Amino acid sequence: MKNKRVLTLIQILALLATIILLGANKPCFAAFTLAVDPYEGGYDLRFGKIDTQQSKVVKELTITVTSDIGKQYRVYQRLDKPLTTADGIEINRNQFKMYPLINSNAKGTLERIEEFPVMSGDTLIYTSNTAGEGDTFRVVYTFEPSAQQSEGSYYGRFIFILSPVDASQDQVIKTLNMYVDLTNEGTVEISTDTGAKAIRITSSDLDRIEPENPAVSLNIKGNLGTPYRLYQKISDSLIKSGSGDLFDLTKVKFRATEANSGKVVKEGNLAELKTKSLIYASDNLGSANAIKIEYIPVDGFAQQKANEYRGAINYYMELEGTLATVDSGYIDSVDAEFNVEPIFRIIATLVTEEGKKSQEGVAFLQFGEVGYKTGTKENKVNIKIESNSEKPYLVTQKLTAPLQNEEGYEIPPESFTFKLEAKDDTQGAIKLTEENPIDAKKDVTLFVSDGSGDSDEFDIVYKLKLSSDTHGGNYNTGISYSLSEL
Numbered sequence: 001m002k003n004k005r006v007l008t009l010i011q012i013l014a015l016l017a018t019i020i021l022l023g024a025n026k027p028c029f030a031a032f033t034l035a036v037d038p039y040e041g042g043y044d045l046r047f048g049k050i051d052t053q054q055s056k057v058v059k060e061l062t063i064t065v066t067s068d069i070g071k072q073y074r075v076y077q078r079l080d081k082p083l084t085t086a087d088g089i090e091i092n093r094n095q096f097k098m099y100p101l102i103n104s105n106a107k108g109t110l111e112r113i114e115e116f117p118v119m120s121g122d123t124l125i126y127t128s129n130t131a132g133e134g135d136t137f138r139v140v141y142t143f144e145p146s147a148q149q150s151e152g153s154y155y156g157r158f159i160f161i162l163s164p165v166d167a168s169q170d171q172v173i174k175t176l177n178m179y180v181d182l183t184n185e186g187t188v189e190i191s192t193d194t195g196a197k198a199i200r201i202t203s204s205d206l207d208r209i210e211p212e213n214p215a216v217s218l219n220i221k222g223n224l225g226t227p228y229r230l231y232q233k234i235s236d237s238l239i240k241s242g243s244g245d246l247f248d249l250t251k252v253k254f255r256a257t258e259a260n261s262g263k264v265v266k267e268g269n270l271a272e273l274k275t276k277s278l279i280y281a282s283d284n285l286g287s288a289n290a291i292k293i294e295y296i297p298v299d300g301f302a303q304q305k306a307n308e309y310r311g312a313i314n315y316y317m318e319l320e321g322t323l324a325t326v327d328s329g330y331i332d333s334v335d336a337e338f339n340v341e342p343i344f345r346i347i348a349t350l351v352t353e354e355g356k357k358s359q360e361g362v363a364f365l366q367f368g369e370v371g372y373k374t375g376t377k378e379n380k381v382n383i384k385i386e387s388n389s390e391k392p393y394l395v396t397q398k399l400t401a402p403l404q405n406e407e408g409y410e411i412p413p414e415s416f417t418f419k420l421e422a423k424d425d426t427q428g429a430i431k432l433t434e435e436n437p438i439d440a441k442k443d444v445t446l447f448v449s450d451g452s453g454d455s456d457e458f459d460i461v462y463k464l465k466l467s468s469d470t471h472g473g474n475y476n477t478g479i480s481y482s483l484s485e486l
Contacts, residue, residue: 034162035064045178071167075126083156105137154180189219198335203302224286227320239311247309306342349382371472395447405473413437
């Protein structure tokens with residue numbers, strides 16, 4: 001029995017020796033691993049769905065190194081496949097950038113902490129401490145959309161490399177896929193130079209040397225991927241006053257700036273906008289663009305009936321290949337506000353060999369040095385009436401002083417005559433077409449407007465006829481002209 005127990009003990013000792021021996025011969029494996037994880041979770045770097053009009057999009061990766069090899073190591077990044085669509089369209093390198101997040105590590109050194117484009121070569125992003133201790137750090141990736149970028153699904157691939165320094169340990173490689181879905185819905189922003197949702201024109205602005213005409217900017221953002229057209233149209237109610245008077249749309253014209261691509265309808269007048277009127281047609285790619293439309297009053301603007309006129313200009317977009325009507329492509333509108341101030345004035349322009357001299361409501365006649373032998377002397381005065389009251393009126397004249405020379409000698413009435421001459425476009429009735437002596441003591445009616453009180457124009461010819469008994473000298477006088485509503 002005793003021998004049996006001894007044998008059992010010997011067997012147990014032999015078994016333990018065998019176990020120890022086997023354990024001694026078993027290989028030991030060092031820890032040297034690399035983990036790359038999106039900060040938001042998942043297995044890929046996904047920027048998601050991004051519109052080309054968006055601002056910069058930011059994503060992060062967490063990189064973890066576990067190491068007990070006791071040797072320094074480095075972490076590299078390589079852009080194995082740039083972000084590219086299935087059709088081979090590639091993201092511009094300046095749209096896709098990166099930088100290690102400062103202070104996100106605990107032990108080693110983050111390399112190149114400034115933002116820089118992601119590169120296809122091996123880019124050193126981290127170096128461990130000399131002891132080669134494990135560490136964790138974060139890397140930030142920024143994607144900045146471009147309005148010029150084609151929409152589509154973009155796919156790319158990173159390779160991260162964990163490489164020991166002066167060690168026989170093999171490199172560790174991790175692959176990470178990345179995705180971006182770019183959409184390009186395209187938008188049109190409409191704005192004015194003043195920031196208000198209106199274009200405003202006042203007739204008094206026309207008197208400025210360099211008037212600032214209101215303008216509307218159409219900013220097309222994003223490549224639409226298909227040709228498009230922009231239209232403008234006056235609202236159905238047109239532009240009218242509170243009392244229902246319609247504004248004459250021909251009295252304001254538009255002028256568009258040249259575009260970088262496509263074709264612009266450069267100019268026209270608002271009367272053309274009673275129906276939808278093309279203002280811009282894009283190129284075949286439907287590229288982004290910016291167009292400025294300036295609205296300019298023409299010379300007849302101030303002659304419109306005095307009033308405040310209001311309406312709106314609508315803007316539309318039509319995409320090629322769509323079944324939608326232009327009406328359904330309504331974008332936005334701006335108010336049109338035209339203020340025509342009252343005008344009721346008469347401009348007298350003395351026409352002489354030396355030139356013209358214009359004054360409001362008065363003319364100074366100067367016949368110069370005359371004598372019996374100088375013969376008949378003439379002065380011509382052009383009378384222009386500006387009125388937008390749409391009420392008939394009459395024009396009268398009166399001498400402001402007798403026609404006399406420097407010695408005070410007055411010309412007798414029969415020697416100082418006048419007559420009226422119609423212009424080709426005179427609409428009203430001139431009263432005195434034959435020569436008549438000027439009555440210095442009373443107002444004389446010269447002209448009666450048409451029934452609408454339109455602006456008008458005519459000439460007056462003044463004659464000085466000298467006889468043998470007329471005193472010579474330098475004769476002059478003034479004549480005033482008055483407007484009165486009937």
